[in-house]
Amino acid sequence: SEAVIQLNLVKSDLNVTVEDNGVGFDPGKVRGKDGLGMRNVEARVKRLKGKLHVDSAPGKGATIIIDLPVKANG
Numbered sequence: 001s002e003a004v005i006q007l008n009l010v011k012s013d014l015n016v017t018v019e020d021n022g023v024g025f026d027p028g029k030v031r032g033k034d035g036l037g038m039r040n041v042e043a044r045v046k047r048l049k050g051k052l053h054v055d056s057a058p059g060k061g062a063t064i065i066i067d068l069p070v071k072a073n074g
Helices: 039-049
Strands: 001-009 011-020 050-057 062-069
Touching: 039 050, 039 062
Parallel strands: none
Antiparallel strands: 001 011, 011 062, 050 062
16 A cells, blocks of 8 residues: 655665565565566666565565666766
């Protein structure tokens, strides 16, 4: 019923944090499963040379943290 999305520039990384109060899931059971959800997120983060951290558990909602390197303009 509620989600919070934060974007922060930390040094040379863009930090994206998504938190919700949903039903949650077991991240270990999602890896390698068919479907486009988390597998798609993992592939995109990897392609952008970023880091992904997923913290969730059934009944506990989810927090997903993505750190992406950002090149400075100029």
